Amino acid sequence: MLEDKNTPRTKLEELGEFGLIDHLTKNFEIKHKSTVKGIGDDAAILDYNQEKMVVTTDLLVEGVHFDLSYMPLKHLGYKAVMVNLSDVYAMNATAKQITVSIAVSNRFPLEALEEFYDGVATACKIYNVDLIGGDTTSSTKGMLISITALGAAVTEKITQRSGAKENDLLVVSGDLGGAYLGLQVLEREKEVFKVNPNNQPDLEPYSYIVERQLKPEARKDIIELLEKLDVTPTAMIDISDGLSSEILHICKASKVGCNLFEDKIPLDPTVISAAEEFKMDGTMIALSGGEDYELLFTVDQKDFPKIKANPNLTVIGHMTDKSNGQHLIARDGSQIPLKAQGWNSFEN
Ligand code: ADP
Numbered sequence: 001m002l003e004d005k006n007t008p009r010t011k012l013e014e015l016g017e018f019g020l021i022d023h024l025t026k027n028f029e030i031k032h033k034s035t036v037k038g039i040g041d042d043a044a045i046l047d048y049n050q051e052k053m054v055v056t057t058d059l060l061v062e063g064v065h066f067d068l069s070y071m072p073l074k075h076l077g078y079k080a081v082m083v084n085l086s087d088v089y090a091m092n093a094t095a096k097q098i099t100v101s102i103a104v105s106n107r108f109p110l111e112a113l114e115e116f117y118d119g120v121a122t123a124c125k126i127y128n129v130d131l132i133g134g135d136t137t138s139s140t141k142g143m144l145i146s147i148t149a150l151g152a153a154v155t156e157k158i159t160q161r162s163g164a165k166e167n168d169l170l171v172v173s174g175d176l177g178g179a180y181l182g183l184q185v186l187e188r189e190k191e192v193f194k195v196n197p198n199n200q201p202d203l204e205p206y207s208y209i210v211e212r213q214l215k216p217e218a219r220k221d222i223i224e225l226l227e228k229l230d231v232t233p234t235a236m237i238d239i240s241d242g243l244s245s246e247i248l249h250i251c252k253a254s255k256v257g258c259n260l261f262e263d264k265i266p267l268d269p270t271v272i273s274a275a276e277e278f279k280m281d282g283t284m285i286a287l288s289g290g291e292d293y294e295l296l297f298t299v300d301q302k303d304f305p306k307i308k309a310n311p312n313l314t315v316i317g318h319m320t321d322k323s324n325g326q327h328l329i330a331r332d333g334s335q336i337p338l339k340a341q342g343w344n345s346f347e348n
């Protein structure tokens with residue numbers, strides 16, 4: 001897309017650093033009372049009153065975390081915000097503000113950054129967060145993005161990884177594995193395109209999983225749902241690295257074991273069919289695929305009636321005493337130890 005000859009290419013030098021920041025951020029509006037001062041001073045000023053604040057940050061590097069040959073910059077801006085908001089929601093907090101820092105090489109014209117900020121703006125609007133600052137600098141090669149997200153919650157609601165207890169239920173939102181398979185489809189099409197640039201890929205059958213990869217949504221709705229259902233999870237984490245590794249994080253922090261039931265893991269029909277096509281196993285992809293940005297949490301058994309009928313939530317297992325370890329209970333009843341890399345756990 002950066003090579004597209006038809007779109008105008010305004011050199012960043014024409015604006016200068018301050019002109020650029022002003023140009024990219026002028027249309028962002030402040031929505032929250034807690035944002036006393038946003039962009040425009042040496043630091044932003046926030047006032048969280050009685051609430052506790054949560055802060056999280058992520059660094060994304062071109063060629064490591066994203067590939068601009070199939071990732072439109074608008075989607076990248078949106079996804080970069082999602083990755084951070086997901087961490088705020090994983091604390092059972094409401095996201096309120098973000099800062100966005102970027103470093104780009106001179107191969108990026110103004111129009112490319114405008115697209116990136118379009119995606120950031122869309123995310124801020126839909127998720128109701130204020131852009132309150134950032135930093136802008138040049139890089140010798142490629143693009144770097146660092147986003148920090150701030151959120152708030154009353155003390156009793158904040159949910160850490162460490163609160164799971166024996167017999168708590170293990171619950172996941174949405175479905176898993178789509179983002180990883182979407183990436184496989186995009187990588188495959190990239191290879192086909194290299195051989196024959198005239199070959200227009202038909203991504204239609206894969207639209208759900210490609211969208212899961214290119215335009216993930218952080219589960220703000222699940223935090224709101226839990227509030228409505230009057231459920232405070234005992235522990236929570238967002239699924240960025242695959243179900244297996246996230247379960248192990250909760251178990252380690254909470255000092256508990258876990259039984260995860262293979263037949264309960266929610267997979268979309270598109271994920272099942274694409275997994276077959278790529279000769280992979282759906283369960284393994286859910287366990288180690290990553291980038292789904294669903295929420296994984298534990299609840300006390302007494303809360304089961306409140307969550308059981310909800311189509312957005314699936315009970316996939318329960319926590320056990322630490323001495324039992326962490327296991328996948330396979331469809332045939334066999335117990336397979338969970339490992340951070342789910343692929344290895346199937347070697348035996
Ligand atoms: P400083 O020299 O103090 O770092 P800058 O000139 O970098 O200040 O930034 C001026 C203002 O613009 C600050 O409020 C800063 O947070 C904001 N800002 C800078 N870069 C960005 C960006 N990429 N996105 C959003 N806000 C930015």
Ligand code: MG
Nearest residue numbers: 134135136137
């Ligand atoms: Mg600066």
